[in-house]
Amino acid sequence: MSDASTTAQRLTYREACRQAIREAIIADPRVFLMGEDVGRYGGCYAVTKGLMAELGEDRIRDTPLSESAFVGAGIGAAMAGLRPIVEVMTCNFSLLALDQILNNAATIPHMSGGQFAVPLVLRLATGAGRQLAAQHSHSLEGWFAHIPGLRILAPATIEDARHMLAPALADPNPVLIFEHVMLYNMEGTLDPAVTGVDIDHAKVRRPGSDVTLVTYGGSLVKTLAAAETLAGEGISAEVIDLRVLRPLDTVTVVDSVSRTRRVVIIDEGWRSGSLSSEVAMRLVEDAFFELDAPIRRVCTREVPIPYPAHLERAALPQPETIAAAARSLVRPS
Numbered sequence: 001m002s003d004a005s006t007t008a009q010r011l012t013y014r015e016a017c018r019q020a021i022r023e024a025i026i027a028d029p030r031v032f033l034m035g036e037d038v039g040r041y042g043g044c045y046a047v048t049k050g051l052m053a054e055l056g057e058d059r060i061r062d063t064p065l066s067e068s069a070f071v072g073a074g075i076g077a078a079m080a081g082l083r084p085i086v087e088v089m090t091c092n093f094s095l096l097a098l099d100q101i102l103n104n105a106a107t108i109p110h111m112s113g114g115q116f117a118v119p120l121v122l123r124l125a126t127g128a129g130r131q132l133a134a135q136h137s138h139s140l141e142g143w144f145a146h147i148p149g150l151r152i153l154a155p156a157t158i159e160d161a162r163h164m165l166a167p168a169l170a171d172p173n174p175v176l177i178f179e180h181v182m183l184y185n186m187e188g189t190l191d192p193a194v195t196g197v198d199i200d201h202a203k204v205r206r207p208g209s210d211v212t213l214v215t216y217g218g219s220l221v222k223t224l225a226a227a228e229t230l231a232g233e234g235i236s237a238e239v240i241d242l243r244v245l246r247p248l249d250t251v252t253v254v255d256s257v258s259r260t261r262r263v264v265i266i267d268e269g270w271r272s273g274s275l276s277s278e279v280a281m282r283l284v285e286d287a288f289f290e291l292d293a294p295i296r297r298v299c300t301r302e303v304p305i306p307y308p309a310h311l312e313r314a315a316l317p318q319p320e321t322i323a324a325a326a327r328s329l330v331r332p333s
Contacts (some may be wrong), residue, residue, distance in 0.1 A: 009030040010183055014184040016162035017047045017123075021085060025051075025059050028083060034061035035087030036072055044089045045125060047185050050213075064240055071097035075174075077103050078120040087238035090132075091124040091140045091178060106149030107175040116251040117172040121165065126154075127218045127268055128316055137151050137312075141217070141267040145245040149292040151175045152245040153199055156220035158188035160243060163197040171199070178245075180268075181220030202249040204256065207215070208238030211326045214279055215266035216242040219317055223266050225320035235330050245275060253279065254287045261292040262329040266317050268277035271299035285319060293329040298322050 011019075024031045033048065039062040042049030052060040054110035063070035067088060074086040088094045094101065105118050145152045151171060155161045161179070168175040203218065206227050215223040220241050227237040238256050242248065256261045263283060267276035276297045283295060301315040 006069045009190040010187065011160055011190060013161045013179075013186045013188070014045065014047050014183065014243070015255045016190065017165075017179060017184075018049070018051070020162050020165040021048065022055070023170055024083075024085070025055055026042070027196065028169070029158070030081065030083040031061045031085065032061060032082065033085040033087065034063050034074065035065055036065055036070075036089050038087050042089070048087075067093050067097040068100055071100040072104070072309055074120050074122075075100060075108075075118055078118045078174075079108070079116050080143070083119055083121075085121045085123060085165075087320055088122060090136045091126040092135055092138055093142075094122075094124055094140065101144070101150070101174070101176075104185060106147050109173060110149060118174050119169070119172050120174040120177045121168045122174065124178050124182050126178040127182060128300075128305045128312060131307055131309055131312060132181075133307040137267065138303035139178075139217075139300065141176070141245055142267070142273075142278075144176055144270040145155045145248075145275055147246075149173060150246060151199065152244060153177045154217040155179065156183065156217050156241055156243065156244055158186070158190055158196055158259065159292060160197055162190055163194065164199055167199045167333045168194065169283075176198075178217060180230065182218045183184040183199060183221075184219070198246070199244055200249065202239060202240055202242045202244065202252040204252070205241045206237070206239040208236040209261065210236045210260055211262040211332050212238045212240060212253070212260045213264050213266060213322065213326060214240045214242065214253055216245060216275075217268065219268050222317060222319045223322055225319040226326065229319065229323045230326055242279075248279070248282070250282050250286060254283065255292075257287050258290040261290060262326075263291070264296045264298060264322065264329065266298045266322055268300050268317060269299060270302055272302060274299055277311055293332070294323045296329060298325050
């Protein structure tokens, strides 16, 4: 294989995540990974396949099926000076560890007056599209973005999947990384000139002048597809990838909307009380008089995610529904 430092790599999102984990563990003896089936089985989505054999059972640790227990152990390890990466198989299961995440990881640095840091990284699979039904398919990252004391990341590209882990591990506070299940098989090229990314700012993925499309995670691919469709109709859509859901980079969004004067927010979470609601309200507060049209949102239908493929698809944001929302703003009937 060519040297990755000089030659662009063609790889999957899954492999980008694996490379990031492997590099972090090799680089720092304090770093280890633990979670359900991450070792011998190689991870529910095969992200950690082969790492236990290479790095050993001390660095890749299988845990009992108890999210509260192993997330709690990760918090304790972080407070004791280690740098644990804790994998939660699906974000739905993170609810079983919500007390640990909210009442301990997010609050201990504050309640201790800064005496204790919790440099913990949680990796969580999120999102729908694989017919895994209601208990394995929801997008709950917006819930966690509500909690002070946490940093919430949603890598939507090969580059971000590869490079977000390192700054997350360097953060003295807990960081949750939500990896969308439909991205693991996505292939792309990793630019060798890019050796890191920041975990503070949103990014413009496609420039445009007629309407701003704001999204993150698994919806980025669909939003870019919608923007391509709109371009064929003479509508120039700017696509913003939020990337960091807490703290939100409001400046990048406001700057874009101030130029395009129209905005559609795409969020795989449910519409009621969603992250899209927060983005919309910030635009009302900071850019209301820049808008030439109402704010539109494309969210998941207000139902538990269905199992049948046609119903699952109908429940989720799709390129055609995103394009239709943008079209209605630029060319209202």
